[in-house]
Amino acid sequence: MNLNKIFKNALLVALACLALSACAKKVGTGQMQGDVYTGTDTVEYLASGVPDRVFFATNESVLTTKSRETLRKQAAWLRKNSKINIVIEGHADERGTREYNLALGERRANAAKDYLMTYGISADRISVISYGKERPVDSGSNPLSWSKNRRSVTVKAN
Amino acid sequence: MFFRYLLVLIFLIPLNSHALIEVDISRGNLSPLPIAVSPLSLDKESKQSLQKILKKKDLGSEISIVVENNLKKTGLFNPLNKDSFLQKSDIAHLKPRFEDWALIKAQALITGKVTVVDEKLRVEFRLWDVLAAKEMLALAFTTVPSNWRRVGHIITDKIYERLTGEKGYFDTRIIYVAEEGPKTRRIKKLGIMDQDGFNTKYLTLGNELVLTPRFNPTNQMVTYLSYFRNLPRVYLLDIETGIQEVVGDFPGMTFAPRFSPDGKKIIMSFAKDGNSDIYTMDLENRIVERITNHPSIDTSPSYSPDGKYICFNSDRSGYQQIYIMKSDGSNVKRISFGKGLYGTPVWSPRGDLIAFTKLHKGKFYIGVMRTNGKGERLLTENFYQEAPSWSPNGRVLIFYRETKTDEKGEGFSAKLWSIDLTGYNERLVETETDASDPSWSSLLSN
Numbered sequence: 365m366n367l368n369k370i371f372k373n374a375l376l377v378a379l380a381c382l383a384l385s386a387c388a389k390k391v392g393t394g395q396m397q398g399d400v401y402t403g404t405d406t407v408e409y410l411a412s413g414v415p416d417r418v419f420f421a422t423n424e425s426v427l428t429t430k431s432r433e434t435l436r437k438q439a440a441w442l443r444k445n446s447k448i449n450i451v452i453e454g455h456a457d458e459r460g461t462r463e464y465n466l467a468l469g470e471r472r473a474n475a476a477k478d479y480l481m482t483y484g485i486s487a488d489r490i491s492v493i494s495y496g497k498e499r500p501v502d503s504g505s506n507p508l509s510w511s512k513n514r515r516s517v518t519v520k521a522n
Numbered sequence: 523m524f525f526r527y528l529l530v531l532i533f534l535i536p537l538n539s540h541a542l543i544e545v546d547i548s549r550g551n552l553s554p555l556p557i558a559v560s561p562l563s564l565d566k567e568s569k570q571s572l573q574k575i576l577k578k579k580d581l582g583s584e585i586s587i588v589v590e591n592n593l594k595k596t597g598l599f600n601p602l603n604k605d606s607f608l609q610k611s612d613i614a615h616l617k618p619r620f621e622d623w624a625l626i627k628a629q630a631l632i633t634g635k636v637t638v639v640d641e642k643l644r645v646e647f648r649l650w651d652v653l654a655a656k657e658m659l660a661l662a663f664t665t666v667p668s669n670w671r672r673v674g675h676i677i678t679d680k681i682y683e684r685l686t687g688e689k690g691y692f693d694t695r696i697i698y699v700a701e702e703g704p705k706t707r708r709i710k711k712l713g714i715m716d717q718d719g720f721n722t723k724y725l726t727l728g729n730e731l732v733l734t735p736r737f738n739p740t741n742q743m744v745t746y747l748s749y750f751r752n753l754p755r756v757y758l759l760d761i762e763t764g765i766q767e768v769v770g771d772f773p774g775m776t777f778a779p780r781f782s783p784d785g786k787k788i789i790m791s792f793a794k795d796g797n798s799d800i801y802t803m804d805l806e807n808r809i810v811e812r813i814t815n816h817p818s819i820d821t822s823p824s825y826s827p828d829g830k831y832i833c834f835n836s837d838r839s840g841y842q843q844i845y846i847m848k849s850d851g852s853n854v855k856r857i858s859f860g861k862g863l864y865g866t867p868v869w870s871p872r873g874d875l876i877a878f879t880k881l882h883k884g885k886f887y888i889g890v891m892r893t894n895g896k897g898e899r900l901l902t903e904n905f906y907q908e909a910p911s912w913s914p915n916g917r918v919l920i921f922y923r924e925t926k927t928d929e930k931g932e933g934f935s936a937k938l939w940s941i942d943l944t945g946y947n948e949r950l951v952e953t954e955t956d957a958s959d960p961s962w963s964s965l966l967s968n
Contacts, residue, residue, distance in 0.1 A: 423841070425796070458924070461865035461879050461908045462733060462959070463778040464835060464842055466747075466754070467791065467798040467819040470775055474796030493752065494775055494793065498731055503705035503931035505905070 400428055401511035406501045410518060414441045417517040418476060422459070422510075425471040427479055435476060438518055439483035449521040452476050454494040457510035462496060469494030476516040491521065543630055543651050543658070545598050545685045554600040555685070556627050558652075559590040561604065562634035562645065563612035571638045575667045582611070582636045585645065588674025589632065589681070591718060592692045596682070597947035602628055615648060620655040628652050632681060643667040647677050649684060659684045671720055676967055691913035692717060695963045696920065697735045697744055698938060700724060701956040705927065705934040712746060714761070717962075719952040725759065734909075734959050738781045741963040745769065745779040745788050756790045758805070770803045770810055778821045783829045789813070791821040800834060800851075813851040824868045824876075825849065826893070833857075833867040833876050833893075844878055846893065857895030866909050869893075871964075872916040875943075879908040879921075888921050890943065901945040914964045917943050920951060922958040 395403045401419040408416045416438075418431035427435065442448060454473030456465035473492035481487055502509040545555050562582035564572070572581045593599040607614075608622040615633035623631050634647035646662035661680055663673055672693060679690030700713035710732050712725040725744070726732055731754075735746035744759045756769040756776040770776065772792050779790040786805055791798045800813040800823045814820040818838035825832055833846045844858040844867045858864040862882025869876055870890075880887040880900065886907045889900040907923040920940045927934050936958045938951035951960070 458906065459881070459884075461822070461835075461842075461881075463791070463822045464819065464837075464865050466733075466775070466777045467793055467821050470793040470798065471796040471819065478796070493754065495731075498708070498733070500706050503927055503934060504929075505926040505931075509931065 396508065396511050397428075399507060399511055400430075401508075401514070402430065403512075406512050406515075410438065410520065411441050414438055416519070417515045419511060420472055420514040420516075422457070422514065423468070425468065425475045427475055431476075432479060435479045436483060439480050439485055442480065442485050442489065443483075447522075449489045449491075451519045451521045452490060452492045453499075453517045453519060454492065455499060455513055455515050455517070456497045457513040458497045458500060458505070459510060460497065465496035466494050469496045472514075472516045476518070543654075543685060544687070554598055555629055556602055557593060557599045557630040557632065558602045558607060558623055558626065558628035559586050559593070559604075560607060560609075560611045560614050560631065560633045561586045562636045562647065563610075563615055564636045568636060568638040571641070572636075572643075572667065575638075575641070576670070578670075581643075581667075581670055582634070585636065585670055585674045585677070586632070586634070588671055588718070589678050592675065592678040593681070595718075595947075595949060597942060598686070602626055618650055618652075620650075620652050623650075623652045630658075630685065632677075634677075638667070639664075641667070643670060643673070645670075645673045645677070649681050671716065672966075675716070675718075679965070679967075688917065689915045689965065691915050691918060691962070691965070693966050694914060695737075695741065695966065696938070696951070696960050697737055697963070698922075698953070698960040699733060699735065699958045700953070701936050701958060702728075705931070712744070712759075713953070713955070713957065715953070722954050725761065725764075734778065736780050736961045737963045739783060739785040739964060741966060743781075743785075745781060745790075747777045747779065756788065758788070770801075770808070772801075772810075776801075778823065780824055782825050783827050789823045789825065789832065791823070800832070813849075814847075814854075815851075822866050826869045827871055827873045831869075831893075833869055835865050835867060842881075844876065844891075844895075846876075857891065857893070858898075859895060860898050868910055868912065870916045871912050871914055875916070877910040877912065877919055879910065888919060888941065890919075899945070901941050901943070902939075902948055907939070909959055911960050911962045913962050919943065920960045920962055922960060924958075 400421050410416050414437045415434045418434050452473040454469035456468045477490050500513040502512040562585050564582035590601040594601050606626045609619050615635050631650040631652050637644045642664050644664045649659040651658050675693040678692040682690035694717045697714045700711045701708050703709045709728045711728040712732050712735050715722040731749040733747040735744045748757045754775045756779040757766050758769050759766040769788050774794040776790050776792050779788050787802045789802045792801050798819045798821050800820050802811045818836055820836045822835040823832050836845050842863040842865050844864045845856050847854040862880050864878050864880050866879045867876045875890045877890050880889050885903050887900040888902050888910050891898040905926045910919040910921040918940050923939050924936045936956045938957045938960050940951055941948045
């Protein structure tokens with residue numbers, strides 16, 4: 365989770381190499397841009413064409429361009445289905461201390477919530493919960509697995 | 523019910539006040555003190571009644587094994603093989619033949635006697651300096667027979683204190699999170715056990731996720747995080763009655779709880795709208811106070827033993843670092859300035875050090891620094907480890923470590939480990955299941 369910025373740049377290069385070699389070795393279909401997951405391995409859909417999750421860089425809660433695009437699709441779907449309420453689950457990878465990761469998961473879930481709100485979704489329809497590093501989707505101990513676990517997931521609440 | 527035992531302690535003989543053998547615990551001990559732990563002697567009648575009450579054949583021997591294992595795990599003592607003992611245990615307890623013990627290179631000798639009087643267990647022991655041919659300590663305890671392991675721990679505490687000049691940490695318990703199941707769907711329960719891994723009990727059933735349990739100063743209450751009904755909140759649990767309650771009425775996640783040193787308050791983080799700050803709640807009048815107010819993440823608070831200061835974890839500089847402040851939240855000062863990220867600060871019971879987890883270049887370290895941030899010392903490096911908790915005498919840290927999984931994502935495990943403040947004597951702490959988030963109690967007796 366928590367990487368020092370100084371060596372993060374070096375890591376980005378390393379991660380890019382890893383992502384490439386991962387493709388070469390056909391280790392899953394996942395990919396990363398920087399250290400943000402861009403693949404579709406773990407993604408589920410709220411409705412056709414509406415992905416349920418967005419991914420984050422290590423130690424970050426900033427939404428990427430692709431994440432914002434996904435959240436706009438979620439907002440459009442929520443506007444069409446005005447009776448549906450949602451829970452946004454915030455998650456962190458295993459590379460951080462438990463308590464800090466709980467806070468970070470909460471920050472990520474709220475980043476997604478805030479974006480949905482700017483697209484007209486009422487705060488009343490959205491609750492957030494942080495699981496920190498407690499619920500990884502991928503049990504691997506490598507940068508690709510970690511990138512899949514740094515996520516916020518939108519789940520139907522009703 | 524774990525903590526209330528009838529325990530009577532009698533000094534048998536006035537002590538010789540000047541120190542004889544001394545064990546220096548401030549260094550990694552390269553030559554542990556050779557010590558002979560003679561089996562405690564047991565007369566026939568007592569043996570028979572103990573067999574009836576406890577179904578134990580030789581409790582004298584079993585208590586001596588508890589003592590021996592405790593001493594061995596400190597790394598400061600080298601308990602000698604009992605096969606080499608020349609003198610019978612009952613006679614040695616009356617008057618050791620010091621030449622016999624010196625012959626097998628013992629420098630210290632422990633002898634004792636177990637009797638049953640009116641269904642009560644009476645245990646006496648003596649500590650002898652073999653080379654000076656002198657008694658150093660003699661004590662007796664009376665308690666209920668089911669308490670026999672605790673007697674072994676209390677004896678170890680007394681011996682440790684006599685030989686090192688510092689309080690022991692053996693009559694203590696560990697509360698922790700017991701883990702089972704695959705990494706992506708871990709089942710977690712609160713577990714509690716004696717410091718040596720015996721007498722494990724589970725305090726929750728595993729129906730909801732539980733994390734970060736911590737004892738109150740009297741070891742009767744535990745505060746922890748539970749996801750009961752999918753609402754992550756700080757809870758308070760009375761170990762004896764099993765009664766639990768939510769701490770405070772917060773409209774969002776509360777986490778990272780700890781007690782104040784007087785046990786009257788719980789300090790914790792409250793997260794709302796993407797921001798975590800530190801709050802306290804007074805357990806008597808339920809008054810909630812906000813301690814930090816900053817748009818960054820503030821978490822993992824831990825009081826100094828005098829209650830005047832709080833160390834905590836914040837990313838207000840951009841990354842996780844350790845800060846200290848006065849207990850009212852004023853005078854916030856960053857103290858960690860080394861390379862990497864710092865988390866989980868926890869104040870030593872002696873007050874002079876802060877233990878922490880550090881992440882640097884993809885490795886996790888457990889370390890200590892002085893309260894002004896100077897004198898950083900890393901004790902152990904690993905793929906993943908965190909959450910140190912101090913032994914009550916401030917000499918040992920317990921923490922948890924997780925393994926790297928293989929290419930298939932399998933082979934995950936989480937275990938408790940301990941290490942001396944010196945950086946030596948790293949040991950696996952045995953648990954029935956996988957385990958994490960350990961928290962060490964204070965001494966149960968005295």
